[in-house]
Amino acid sequence: TRYITPALAIKFRPELKAYFGRSGNQKIEPSTKTKGNDSISNVENRIRSQGFESAAIYDKDGNFVFFKDGEASQVSFTPDELLSIKGGTLTHNHPSGRSFSWQDFQLAMVHDGAEIRAAYKGGVYVMRIPKKISYLGDSVNRGFGLNDQRALNIIRQAYNDADRATRSMIEDGIVDGSITTDQANATHHHEIWMSLSREMGFEYERILIP
Numbered sequence: 710t711r712y713i714t715p716a717l718a719i720k721f722r723p724e725l726k727a728y729f730g731r732s733g734n735q736k737i738e739p740s741t742k743t744k745g746n747d748s749i750s751n752v753e754n755r756i757r758s759q760g761f762e763s764a765a766i767y768d769k770d771g772n773f774v775f776f777k778d779g780e781a782s783q784v785s786f787t788p789d790e791l792l793s794i795k796g797g798t799l800t801h802n803h804p805s806g807r808s809f810s811w812q813d814f815q816l817a818m819v820h821d822g823a824e825i826r827a828a829y830k831g832g833v834y835v836m837r838i839p840k841k842i843s844y845l846g847d848s849v850n851r852g853f854g855l856n857d858q859r860a861l862n863i864i865r866q867a868y869n870d871a872d873r874a875t876r877s878m879i880e881d882g883i884v885d886g887s888i889t890t891d892q893a894n895a896t897h898h899h900e901i902w903m904s905l906s907r908e909m910g911f912e913y914e915r916i917l918i919p
Contacts, residue, residue, distance in 0.1 A: 747773040749800055753828035756802040764801035766793050769823065791820050795852065800826035800833075808834045808898035808915070811868050818864055821852025836902065837912040844909050867905060875900045 749767060756763045762779040764786075774793050779785065784801060799822050806829040817825045817838055827834045840851050844867040853860040875897060882888035888896075899915060906913035 747776070749798065749826070752776065753800055753802070753826070753833055757828035757833070758830050759802060760804050762801055762804065764799060766790070767798040767800075768793070769796035771798070791816075795821040796823050798822070798824040798826065800828065803827045803829050803834075806830060806895060808902055809836060810898065811865075814864070814868065815861075818849070818851055819853065819855055819861075823851070832915060832917040834899070834902075835912075835914050835916060836906075839911060842909040842911055867909060868901070871901045871904045871908070875904065 747765070749765070749771075752765045761781050762784050763777065764779060764784040765776040766774040768774055774797070775790070777784065777790075779801075781804070794816070799817065809825065809827055813825055813827065814836070816822065817836070822838070824835065824837045826836075838851050841848055842851070842864075843849065844863055847863050849860045849863050878900070879888065879893040879897060883890060883893055902913045905911075
């Protein structure tokens with residue numbers, strides 16, 4: 710998933726400035742067009758098989774905050790919407806069926822998301838992040854904000870290291886015939902987060918549905 714902020718959107722498409730307004734805040738309220746019960750499981754069941762991404766946010770007590778549709782592989786959030794992630798849960802869907810992207814993890818860490826979820830046709834990926842995680846002896850507090858370059862560098866290094874190790878492992882499997890290219894593409898991000906969850910001390914799982 711890629712998350713597009715108003716500032717980034719305006720940078721590449723200046724004509725959107727009027728849409729977002731002077732402050733960069735979107736003028737249009739996020740969609741709340743969910744049908745029936747807005748529980749996490751119900752929302753995930755509705756969006757898991759659709760061909761574009763949608764997202765829903767819940768506060769720290771599990772109360773529904775808002776729902777909005779995105780595009781094929783991204784959802785955009787306004788600054789105010791990003792504030793509502795603090796201490797809560799963000800769920801969305803991945804039409805590709807793959808696990809979390811780097812951008813998913815970065816969003817949760819920067820904006821203090823306690824849990825992120827990605828539903829797909831076969832189940833849901835779940836990541837629960839404690840207030841503090843560490844990598845190679847360096848600790849990072851969840852919710853460190855956009856201006857803490859040190860924290861961002863630490864989690865980016867962790868991701869890059871796991872990505873390289875996973876690519877090497879998968880490439881070896883393709884060469885010896887134990888895994889196909891399609892299987893490698895499908896499982897790549899899952900293996901990254903399996904490795905990083907052990908290394909950094911957060912919870913990660915893939916829950917399959919019957």
